Amino acid sequence: MKILATPLLVALILTASHAEAKQHRSQAARHAFVNAHACPSTGLPKLPCKGYIIDHVTPLCAGGVDHPSNMQWQTIEEAKEKDKAERAMCRHR
Numbered sequence: 001m002k003i004l005a006t007p008l009l010v011a012l013i014l015t016a017s018h019a020e021a022k023q024h025r026s027q028a029a030r031h032a033f034v035n036a037h038a039c040p041s042t043g044l045p046k047l048p049c050k051g052y053i054i055d056h057v058t059p060l061c062a063g064g065v066d067h068p069s070n071m072q073w074q075t076i077e078e079a080k081e082k083d084k085a086e087r088a089m090c091r092h093r
Helices: 007-014 027-036 076-091
Strands: 052-056 071-075
Touching (some): 027 052, 027 071, 071 076
Antiparallel strands (some): 052 071
């Protein structure tokens, strides 16, 4: 199911606490994600994954959880663009 960003959802994301952005990133969650979702460039469930990073779909600074269900593979180029937008969003909170 795809969730569309509504004004209410955006407001909730923007009011997430700054402390959540600084939360510890679980290595166990990363490994669980990789085991369930093989690296796109190699097809293997292992790191490193050349040309890709593991991204939080909903950023931690916006209340996203550090859990495999909130992770996706993202190309390095895509990550740079998304990171710019996320930094701006989190800075404005």
